[in-house]
Amino acid sequence: VNDLERDLRELFQDDARRVPAPAAAPEGLRRSARRRQAVFGGLAGFAGLAIVAGVVAGAALVLPVEEGPAPAAETTTETANGITITYPSEWLLLDGAPGEPSELPRLVLVLSPTGTPEAIGCPGQAEDDELTLLMTVEELPLTVDGPAARPWPVVPRPMDLGTTGSGCFPDWEFRQARWTASDRTFEGVVGFAADATEDERTEVLSAFASMTFEPSAEPVTSVVLAQGTAGGEDWQLIATREDLGLGLAVEGHASGTGTVFQDAGAQLQTTDHVFGLGTDAERVIFGSVPEGVVRVDGVEASTADGTTVSTDVLDVPDDIDPDLNAFLLVVDPEMRIDLSGYDASGQVVATGSVGRVRAPPSPSPSAALEDGRHFGYVRSVDPDAGTIEFDLAYFLSGQEANDAYHAAGGTGPVPNDHFVVNDNPMLRTLTLAPDVRLRLLDWNRCCETFFDGDMALFAEAIDQQGDVTDGDLIYRGQSQWWVTVEDGVVTVIEEQYSP
Amino acid sequence: MSQDTGIVRTVVADRIDLEDLYVRHMPGAVRVACLITGDADLAQDISHDAFLRSVGRFRHLRQPEAFEAYLRRAVVNACTSHFRHRKIEAAYLRGQTRSAASVDEPDHDRRDELRTALRALPARQRAAVVLRYYADLSEQQAGEALGCSAAAVRSMVARAMESLRERIPRSEDT
Numbered sequence: 001v002n003d004l005e006r007d008l009r010e011l012f013q014d015d016a017r018r019v020p021a022p023a024a025a026p027e028g029l030r031r032s033a034r035r036r037q038a039v040f041g042g043l044a045g046f047a048g049l050a051i052v053a054g055v056v057a058g059a060a061l062v063l064p065v066e067e068g069p070a071p072a073a074e075t076t077t078e079t080a081n082g083i084t085i086t087y088p089s090e091w092l093l094l095d096g097a098p099g100e101p102s103e104l105p106r107l108v109l110v111l112s113p114t115g116t117p118e119a120i121g122c123p124g125q126a127e128d129d130e131l132t133l134l135m136t137v138e139e140l141p142l143t144v145d146g147p148a149a150r151p152w153p154v155v156p157r158p159m160d161l162g163t164t165g166s167g168c169f170p171d172w173e174f175r176q177a178r179w180t181a182s183d184r185t186f187e188g189v190v191g192f193a194a195d196a197t198e199d200e201r202t203e204v205l206s207a208f209a210s211m212t213f214e215p216s217a218e219p220v221t222s223v224v225l226a227q228g229t230a231g232g233e234d235w236q237l238i239a240t241r242e243d244l245g246l247g248l249a250v251e252g253h254a255s256g257t258g259t260v261f262q263d264a265g266a267q268l269q270t271t272d273h274v275f276g277l278g279t280d281a282e283r284v285i286f287g288s289v290p291e292g293v294v295r296v297d298g299v300e301a302s303t304a305d306g307t308t309v310s311t312d313v314l315d316v317p318d319d320i321d322p323d324l325n326a327f328l329l330v331v332d333p334e335m336r337i338d339l340s341g342y343d344a345s346g347q348v349v350a351t352g353s354v355g356r357v358r359a360p361p362s363p364s365p366s367a368a369l370e371d372g373r374h375f376g377y378v379r380s381v382d383p384d385a386g387t388i389e390f391d392l393a394y395f396l397s398g399q400e401a402n403d404a405y406h407a408a409g410g411t412g413p414v415p416n417d418h419f420v421v422n423d424n425p426m427l428r429t430l431t432l433a434p435d436v437r438l439r440l441l442d443w444n445r446c447c448e449t450f451f452d453g454d455m456a457l458f459a460e461a462i463d464q465q466g467d468v469t470d471g472d473l474i475y476r477g478q479s480q481w482w483v484t485v486e487d488g489v490v491t492v493i494e495e496q497y498s499p
Numbered sequence: 500m501s502q503d504t505g506i507v508r509t510v511v512a513d514r515i516d517l518e519d520l521y522v523r524h525m526p527g528a529v530r531v532a533c534l535i536t537g538d539a540d541l542a543q544d545i546s547h548d549a550f551l552r553s554v555g556r557f558r559h560l561r562q563p564e565a566f567e568a569y570l571r572r573a574v575v576n577a578c579t580s581h582f583r584h585r586k587i588e589a590a591y592l593r594g595q596t597r598s599a600a601s602v603d604e605p606d607h608d609r610r611d612e613l614r615t616a617l618r619a620l621p622a623r624q625r626a627a628v629v630l631r632y633y634a635d636l637s638e639q640q641a642g643e644a645l646g647c648s649a650a651a652v653r654s655m656v657a658r659a660m661e662s663l664r665e666r667i668p669r670s671e672d673t
């Protein structure tokens with residue numbers, strides 16, 4: 001602890017004590033919270049409720065339901081949030097809420113027999129209403145794999161929600177289904193109070209089965225590309241459109257990870273996450289591949305006859321990223337993997353690695369660098385000649401970093417989960433491509449944001465082995481770098497983040 | 500996958516839970532928001548809105564500890580988003596916020612300098628410092644609140660401390 005840190009802590013504590021923080025829930029919370037319960041995606045404030053008006057007799061069932069034929073009740077047909085549904089005329093339909101965030105998931109439709117909106121939020125606590133049925137439809141991120149990708153129509157299946165002791169839904173029974181229709185994914189739940197009649201159950205299931213779906217008016221911004229189980233934990237691979245590129249995240253129940261990928265030419269870009277503990281642990285490797293790669297193989301690199309795992313590439317919708325697709329492999333957490341991306345003709349068109357660098361340190365490295373992405377230090381820059389002097393090194397992470405760290409005399413886990421090996425002082429003169437791209441970290445928005453740097457300022461920083469600033473932008477002469485060599489020339493120089 | 504449905508969320512989001520959650524988590528949320536924004540009224544608004552948004556995410560009410568983290572992230576997001584508006588930030592830097600007085604009462608020179616230096620930090624750096632040195636979160640937890648990695652938090656805090664030291668030259672590490 002230093003003076004500044006101690007001063008900050010004391011300042012924060014003193015200032016926080018003077019903040020007039022609420023000590024009790026405000027009077028309006030009960031109403032507000034209930035309202036928000038109903039809103040969730042939006043029930044639009046209760047002034048805007050869509051009260052059913054029209055009459056359509058004898059709605060036909062789209063699906064067979066277990067409770068028998070639909071009763072001959074008067075029905076009406078309404079459309080809410082692109083969902084058209086037919087239901088008994090006297091029931092209440094609540095649709096979306098203008099002004100609510102469009103972020104998914106969101107509740108897009110609630111259907112119930114007569115009842116007040118507050119009763120729908122928590123029927124067990126409603127004083128003047130005896131709600132016996134409820135149906136909700138929630139829109140989820142578009143899902144292209146797994147059960148939720150099942151096409152409509154689907155039949156809701158019983159689910160155990162453990163609601164027996166709930167104050168809101170005492171002894172209710174629920175059924176649930178997930179499906180995808182018109183490039184939209186939904187989850188529907190129907191609930192029955194213990195005293196709901198068979199006719200009522202049939203009516204709500206008939207309404208459920210009557211739904212038809214229109215495409216969303218908004219472009220797709222997130223997609224569940226795949227789902228599965230690793231280390232005993234269910235996961236989803238979710239792709240999202242981000243300002244900086246393609247966001248990929250693996251999300252489990254208790255943990256997950258993700259990052260944003262940008263187009264990196266022939267590079268397979270990866271990240272990984274370990275689910276489970278001990279012998280149950282499994283590592284999920286995922287990342288981006290350039291358009292044209294249809295299959296990714298991962299070869300266990302620590303033995304000559306290493307295990308090979310293979311996967312087909314997952315198509316990322318163009319609305320999310322037109323240039324990149326995704327892949328995912330589940331491997332042993334101790335495996336170090338070399339990755340190869342194949343095009344449709346079976347040619348390797350992209351490479352990458354996880355847990356180790358592709359090429360091991362060589363006792364007599366050649367002066368040239370083979371095509372690929374290499375880590376090291378830039379020792380000098382000659383903008384006029386279009387060359388750099390490059391000191392090749394090896395950026396290790398994971399177990400390999402720990403091993404190298406311990407071999408170098410370190411104890412305990414390697415700091416910051418990486419270790420650089422640079423045993424050979426040899427400098428290589430590399431030719432820069434005429435349009436070489438210089439990607440520098442924006443340290444003001446550290447550490448996944450890059451800007452395209454100016455070669456002259458870069459040369460100045462390298463020459464000084466210090467920082468050169470351009471406004472808020474910082475060129476760090478003592479940083480570490482990845483160079484991408486294509487056809488023998490350097491096409492990209494990218495700064496490596498180092499704490 | 501869990502059967503985490505809207506109705507389930509409603510089940511757990513009864514009014515007793517909500518009041519309890521409010522009492523337990525709102526004071527801390529308001530304090531964090533106030534330390535990041537420097538504006539007590541704004542902090543109240545942001546925290547209240549974040550609370551209601553978090554309540555709307557019923558799934559997080561199933562585990563109180565998850566709710567706290569979710570609320571914290573919502574508050575931090577709202578605070579940092581607030582400062583993306585350059586005009587507002589400029590006004591803030593000029594000391595023209597709505598009611599900074601509640602936390603900006605003159606203390607002594609050193610503290611005034613520190614507050615001024617904190618205000619000059621980028622919003623995310625300021626949030627990272629508050630989360631680490633006020634909320635006592637680990638880098639991992641702060642990263643979850645800020646939506647970035649633990650390493651990024653470490654870097655942001657390091658840069659913030661570097662900036663603060665530059666602005667307060669009398670500060671000397673022990």
